[in-house]
Structures are given as structure tokens and as C-alpha cells.
Amino acid sequence: MKHLLSDGGQLIYLQGIDGSYVREIDVKVLGFEGGGYVLDRTIMHYQGGGQPGDRGLLISGDIKIPIHNVKKKGKNVIHLSSEEVDIKEGKLIVDWERRYKIMKMHTLQHAISAVIFKDGYKSLVTEVFPGYGYIESDSTEIVLADEAFNISKIPRSLKRYFVKRNELDPKLMARCNLERLPKSIDEVSVVEIEGLDVCACAGTHVKNTEEIGDYWIRAPGKKVEFGLF
Ligand SMILES: [Zn+2]
Structure with missing residues (x-):
């Protein structure tokens, strides 16, 4: 099985780094x-995977259906809505402003996790939201290196690709918790x-660290907290 791909739909945002930038798409409605x-x-x-579900709209003709979250249930990806309308197809539009903030935050999290890993700290739990995020590490006394404050000042491009699990380089992937990936993948x-950084991830990301812009970061206790200005 491909990484978190669902039988209930193709995940366009996993198709290369450009996939994260698709803001609207024509869809067929398979069911409610x-x-x-x-x-x-x-x-x-x-x-x-430490990232919230997206929000947006499903539009069919004059009908605008709000989607307030997206969750996976069994094999299906469910676009949650309080309005059940019998439509066969439509245009799906993501709340881009919110989603772009999440993309910046997720890339920032990977970069911070990579920087603190160089100093021997492992990221155990990570969560990002639109504009705020945190990493729970394995140390209560994290000292942040200068690099952690300068991530968006150094332009680095990102790419996404698929690798067979048994072909992953364990040394390269040392900072990721690969054991958390379901065995079926x-x-x-x-x-x-x-x-x-190189890490297994099914979240959405920006194309270049420059896009993150201004951010703040602090490390109280076990947590590293960070956010966008
Ligand atoms: Zn990730």
C-alpha cells in the first residue's frame, strides 16, 4: 500500500511538492x-500525522457546501459537512489562506526537528496548526542553536517523492520515527x-523555506514552540 493513500480517493497533495499548491479541483461525489x-x-x-484537516467548499452549480474538516474513516476520506445534498459532482476548493499557513508551519517543524536533532534532541510528538506549532522532545533542557532562528533566511528547496520502505536509508531517516508508520505501508x-532534512511525511509543505517568512521560536522545558508572525 502506498503511503496513506486511501481506496476512497486519490490524494492530490501527495503528488510531488506542487501537489500541495492545488487550490481547487473538479471532483465526483461517490457518497455521503x-x-x-x-x-x-x-x-x-x-x-x-500532526497536521489538522483542511476546510473549504464543495460547489455544485448554485449550491455551496461548507466542508469544516476532513478525516479518514476506515478506507475512506470523509469531507465533513453539516449539509447533506444529493450531488454527483462539483468543484472542491480548499481554504487556501488557512492551508498555506499550515504548509509553512509543517515545513518549519521539519526544519526545527532537523536542527535540534543535530544537537542530539529527538522529536517525539509534533503538532502544527495555522500559525502555531510545538515539538515535544526527549530532553527537558533544549538549547536552541542559532540555525533554529534563521530557517527562513536560508533559501532551501523542498521535494517530495515515494520510496519503497525496504529501500529507505535508515541512517538518513534516523530523525524520523519510522516505527510509527503502519506496517501496511x-x-x-x-x-x-x-x-x-529527509523525512517520511504525508503532510503538506511549501516549496522553499523562504516562504515561511518571519516566525518566532522558544524552548520551554521539553517543548519547542514556534509560530508565524
Ligand atoms: Zn511531516
Whole structure:
């Protein structure tokens, strides 16, 4: 099985780094279940892996259906909505302003995790939101290196590709918690930040660290907290 790909739809945002930038797409509606729409494909990230689900609209003619979250249930990706309307197809539009903030935050998190890993700290739990995020590390006394404050000042490009699980270089992937990946996944989505980080990830990311812009970071106790200005 490919990394978190669902039988209930194609995840467009996992198709190269450009996939994260698709803001709207034509979709077929396969059904309504579990409080939301199941589509033939999606540009909306579903909640999980330390990243929230996307929000947006499903539009069909004059009908505008709000999507307030996206979750995976069994094999299906459910676009949660309080409005059940019988439509066969439509245009799916992601709330881009919110989503772009999450993309910046997720890339910032990978970069910070890579920087603190160089100093011997492992990221155990990571969560990002639109504009705020945190990493729980294995140390109570994190000292942040200068590099942690300058991530968006050094332009580094990102790419995403699939690698067969048994072909992953364990040394290269040491900072990721690969053991947390479900065993059923034999093809892994990998996100690479040029010259800084390589990690298995099914989240959405920006194309270049410059896009993150101004941010703040602090390290109280076990946590590293960070956010966008
Ligand atoms: Zn990630």
C-alpha cells in the first residue's frame, strides 16, 4: 500500500511538492457517509500525522457546501459537512489562506526537528496548526542553536517523492520515527529539505523555506514552540 493513500480517493497533495499548491479541483461525489462526502479524489489534507484537516467548499452549480474538516474513516476520506445534498459532482476548493499557513508551519517543524536533532534532541510528538506549532522532545533542557532562528533566511528547496520502505536509508531517516508508520505501508512519501532534512511525511509543505517568512521560536522545558508572525 502506498503511503496513506486511501481506496476512497486519490490524494492530490501527495503528488510531488506542487501537489500541495492545488487550490481547487473538479471532483465526483461517490457518497455521503459518516457525516461527510466521499470523493473520487481530493486536495484536502485529512487530519492526522500532526497536521489538522483542511476546510473549504464543495460547489455544485448554485449550491455551496461548507466542508469544516476532513478525516479518514476506515478506507475512506470523509469531507465533513453539516449539509447533506444529493450531488454527483462539483468543484472542491480548499481554504487556501488557512492551508498555506499550515504548509509553512509543517515545513518549519521539519526544519526545527532537523536542527535540534543535530544537537542530539529527538522529536517525539509534533503538532502544527495555522500559525502555531510545538515539538515535544526527549530532553527537558533544549538549547536552541542559532540555525533554529534563521530557517527562513536560508533559501532551501523542498521535494517530495515515494520510496519503497525496504529501500529507505535508515541512517538518513534516523530523525524520523519510522516505527510509527503502519506496517501496511510499503511505499513511503518522503519530504526532503535541500541540505537539511529527509523525512517520511504525508503532510503538506511549501516549496522553499523562504516562504515561511518571519516566525518566532522558544524552548520551554521539553517543548519547542514556534509560530508565524
Ligand atoms: Zn511531516
